[in-house]
Amino acid sequence: xxxxxxxxxxxxxxxxxxxxxxxxxxxxxxxxxxxxxxxxxxxxxxxxxxxxxxxxxxxxxxxxxxxxxxxxxxxxxxxxxxxxxxxxxxxxxxxxxxxxxxxxxxxxxxxxxxxxxxxxxxxxxxxxxxxxxxxxxxxxxxxxxxxxxxxxxxxxxxxxxxxxxxxxxxxxxxxxxxxxxxxxxxxxxxxxxxxxxxxxxxxxxxxxxxxxxxxxxxxxxxxxxxxxxxxxxxxxxxxxxxxxxxxxxxxxxxxxxxxxxxxxxxxx
Numbered sequence: 001x002x003x004x005x006x007x008x009x010x011x012x013x014x015x016x017x018x019x020x021x022x023x024x025x026x027x028x029x030x031x032x033x034x035x036x037x038x039x040x041x042x043x044x045x046x047x048x049x050x051x052x053x054x055x056x057x058x059x060x061x062x063x064x065x066x067x068x069x070x071x072x073x074x075x076x077x078x079x080x081x082x083x084x085x086x087x088x089x090x091x092x093x094x095x096x097x098x099x100x101x102x103x104x105x106x107x108x109x110x111x112x113x114x115x116x117x118x119x120x121x122x123x124x125x126x127x128x129x130x131x132x133x134x135x136x137x138x139x140x141x142x143x144x145x146x147x148x149x150x151x152x153x154x155x156x157x158x159x160x161x162x163x164x165x166x167x168x169x170x171x172x173x174x175x176x177x178x179x180x181x182x183x184x185x186x187x188x189x190x191x192x193x194x195x196x197x198x199x200x201x202x203x204x205x206x207x208x209x210x211x212x213x214x215x216x217x218x219x220x221x222x223x224x225x226x227x228x229x230x231x232x233x234x235x236x237x238x239x240x241x242x243x244x245x246x247x248x249x250x251x252x253x254x255x256x257x258x259x260x261x262x263x264x265x266x267x268x
Contacts, residue, residue, distance in 0.1 A: 013266035016218040017147065018098055018156045019210065022073060022119075023203065024066070024163030025239075026254040027228035028057050030200055033256065038179070040200040043208030044256070052258055059255035061227045064239060069226040070118035093156045102128045102146045104139050104159040119160055126158075135172060136161045136206045147213045161206075164199040166229065166238045168192070171202035188237040196229060211258060219260040225253035 032039045033048045034057040047053040062072025071077055093100070103126045105119075123129065130146070132138045139159075146157060162170040169184040178201050179194035186192075211221060230236040233247040259267075 013218050013263070014154050015150065015152045016098075016154045016220070016263065017150055017214060018093060018154070019214065019219065019221045020093075020156060020158045021207065021221065021223045022070070022158070022160040023223055023225035023254060024161060024165045025227060025229050026164050026200060026203065026225040027231070027249055028059065028252045028254045029249065030197060030231075031055070031254050031256075033057075034254075038197055040178075040197050041204035042201075043204050043211070044258075047211065047258055052261070052264070053256055054258075055254075055256040059224070059253055061225065061251045061253045064227045064250045066226045067118055070122065073224065073226065074118075074122045096154070098154045098156045100126050100158065101150075101155040102126070102130060102157045104143055104146075104157070104161075105129070105131045106134060106136055106139060106161045107131060123158065135170060136163070136202070137172065137209075140206070140209050143210060144213050147210075147217070150217070163203050163225075164196060164229065168195040168199050171199050173198075176202040176205065186237075188232065192237060193231055196231065215260050216262065217260060218263045218266055220263060221258040222256075223258075224255040227251060228253055 028034050030036050030038075031041055032045045033041065033053065033055045039045060044053055048055065061069050063069040103123045128146075130139070130142050132142060139161075143157075143159070167184045168182075173182075176198050179197050181191045182195040182198060183189075183191035184195055207221070207223065214221060227239070228250045230238055230247045230250060233249060236247055239250060
């Protein structure tokens with residue numbers, strides 16, 4: 001109920017890894033698990049069919065911009081009133097005695113923009129801040145290293161990257177250009193949607209790699225996007241200009257939880 005603390009207080013079976021992925025700009029209706037006609041996430045769809053992935057297709061983000069959405073994602077803050085809540089991932093993890101051991105980012109921490117400021121503030125006390133500027137996949141060796149080195153304590157690892165941020169160009173185009181033609185400027189037509197969907201294909205591959213590192217461990221993977229994008233509804237594209245909030249799809253975000261077979265056995 002509103003204002004009451006979370007009922008999730010029992011400890012995880014140890015040692016466990018909770019991997020939290022703050023996604024970027026992914027709409028819930030552009031994921032095949034939620035009925036999208038394109039298979040933009042083949043790896044996640046396979047996990048969904050196996051019963052290891054649980055999707056929540058009606059999730060609303062805290063806000064339509066990263067800067068403010070992160071506040072709701074990482075704290076119990078309510079945007080509508082002053083009731084203290086215990087609903088954020090970080091708060092629940094803390095209540096359950098999980099230690100945050102690593103923060104991964106593709107951004108350079110020394111050049112934080114106003115859009116990244118909230119993330120930087122809320123992760124500043126994590127001593128193990130691993131930044132590999134570039135595309136998301138450049139972080140995979142570091143992420144694998146941290147997962148392999150996970151010890152006997154329950155641990156939380158946190159990742160935030162560019163994902164599907166406009167202009168939808170931050171992915172390996174030679175590997176993930178599944179839908180063509182693409183356009184990274186302002187054509188605002190099918191080519192723009194193609195480019196956007198290709199970023200989701202790339203994100204799916206990135207997550208699939210991490211799940212392959214976690215599959216033999218007591219592990220939970222939480223993905224939630226900070227906001228979505230306008231894809232031509234009412235003639236609006238992206239999230240620029242006065243009318244960026246007119247389309248409710250901007251706040252209808254992809255949110256799913258994946259669990260390993262080992263975790264399912266430990267916590268049936």
